[in-house]
Amino acid sequence: MINNTRTPCSIFALALTPLACAAPADDPADAADQGVEISHTEVADGVYLFNAGSHNAFFVDTDGGVVAFDPISIEAAAGLAVAIRSAAPDKPLAAIVYSHSDADHATGAPVLRQAFGDDVPIIAQENAFPIITAGGDPDLPPPDLTFADEMTLRFGGRAIELHYLGPSHTDNLLVGLVPDAGVLFAVDFVSNDRVGYRDLPGWHFDDLYVALDRLMEIPFETVVFGHGAVGDRGTIERQLAYYADLRDAVQAAVDQGLSEEEAMEQVHLDDYAHWGQYEAWFPMNVGAVYRWLAGG
Numbered sequence: 001m002i003n004n005t006r007t008p009c010s011i012f013a014l015a016l017t018p019l020a021c022a023a024p025a026d027d028p029a030d031a032a033d034q035g036v037e038i039s040h041t042e043v044a045d046g047v048y049l050f051n052a053g054s055h056n057a058f059f060v061d062t063d064g065g066v067v068a069f070d071p072i073s074i075e076a077a078a079g080l081a082v083a084i085r086s087a088a089p090d091k092p093l094a095a096i097v098y099s100h101s102d103a104d105h106a107t108g109a110p111v112l113r114q115a116f117g118d119d120v121p122i123i124a125q126e127n128a129f130p131i132i133t134a135g136g137d138p139d140l141p142p143p144d145l146t147f148a149d150e151m152t153l154r155f156g157g158r159a160i161e162l163h164y165l166g167p168s169h170t171d172n173l174l175v176g177l178v179p180d181a182g183v184l185f186a187v188d189f190v191s192n193d194r195v196g197y198r199d200l201p202g203w204h205f206d207d208l209y210v211a212l213d214r215l216m217e218i219p220f221e222t223v224v225f226g227h228g229a230v231g232d233r234g235t236i237e238r239q240l241a242y243y244a245d246l247r248d249a250v251q252a253a254v255d256q257g258l259s260e261e262e263a264m265e266q267v268h269l270d271d272y273a274h275w276g277q278y279e280a281w282f283p284m285n286v287g288a289v290y291r292w293l294a295g296g
Contacts, residue, residue: 038079040087044181046158049224050083052076055104058185058224059084060178063156065094068112069176069185070105070226074139077108081115093120094155097162098143099187100173101128102202105226107140121145123153125164127172163218167204168211177218184218187226190239194228194276200288209247212240228276245269250289260290 040050046061057080058069066088071077084093093116098106101124113120124132124143132142153160161177168189176185188197189211196203215236223231246269253263264283272278 038076038083040083042087043222043224043230044178044183046088047178047181047183047224048083048087049230050076050080052079054227056224056226056228058176059087060158060160061088061091062094062158062160064158065092065155067095067097067153067155067160068093069097070099070187071096071108071112072105073107074111075108077111080108081112085115092116095153096120096122097174097176098122098124098128098132099176099185099226100125100170101131102170102188103135103137103140105187106132107137109141110139123147123151123162125162125172125174127170131172165211165214167207169200169204169208170202171204175215175218177220179219182219182221184220184223185226186215186223186236190215190223190236191225191276192223192228192231192235193238193274195242195272195278195281196285196288197277198281199284203288205289205292209243212236212243216240242269242272242275245271246285246289247293250286251293253286254290254293260287260294263287263290 038050038052040048043049048059048061050057050059052072052075055070055072055076057072057076059080060067066084068080068084071080084091093112096109096112100106109122121144122141123145126146126148129142129146132140147162147164149164151162153162159179161179162174163177164172164174173187173189177183189203189208216233221232223235225231249267249269250263253267258266264286267286269282272282
């Protein structure tokens with residue numbers, strides 16, 4: 001079933017009251033055997049960060065089963081299945097949620113279904129459906145359920161909220177919130193004291209700034225990111241300040257008549273020079289924002 005309603009969906013108990021877990025196949029092979037270092041950490045009661053190399057996934061234990069966000073890859077998903085079984089023995093997998101359509105986060109759901117049952121539903125923001133379907137990758141199946149703006153999943157009394165904040169990085173990126181724990185899962189368009197990825201591929205300007213403001217309206221205290229270490233509200237506030245300062249500095253370069261190449265060489269934000277990937281990626285951030293502001 002595809003739910004394409006454009007109104008907030010606040011009841012999602014229908015098909016997802018705990019799914020009977022079909023007799024699972026043998027546990028998938030340990031992902032470490034395939035060169036991916038894996039680990040999982042409990043960041044709040046029943047709320048887990050799963051790490052596979054440079055990528056993070058997220059899963060939430062409820063009385064009605066586990067909800068897993070972002071299988072990442074075939075190899076990582078094998079490790080994620082093991083982590084879920086370790087953290088929540090004998091619990092079914094109630095749902096798989098894609099944060100967005102990018103293959104480096106959404107690949108691997110068939111491995112989770114092999115481990116927990118072929119009827120585990122996949123959920124995503126509605127704009128992800130045609131992108132994933134067009135890709136035709138059997139390792140990245142399209143969602144079974146979609147939503148437009150908001151959806152609340154309820155399992156065994158625990159709520160998990162899905163929020164679409166508008167275009168940011170891609171036009172289908174959602175954030176997940178566990179309200180009773182105050183924990184947010186946010187991928188790619190924000191990170192923990194790190195500049196944006198390279199030349200900000202897939203970033204939507206100026207919608208990004210709207211999405212960042214809307215993110216701060218969500219009542220969270222802790223943030224699990226798609227990459228890097230766990231953060232808090234202060235982490236997101238610093239991200240907002242970074243993108244505002246980046247925009248202002250690049251606008252000044254445009255106003256001075258600098259070319260894109262000159263701006264990439266001359267624009268610096270010393271307050272962020274200690275951030276992750278500043279030396280490698282900051283000039284590319286400048287170039288991406290320059291092209292937006294200059295209309296290129």
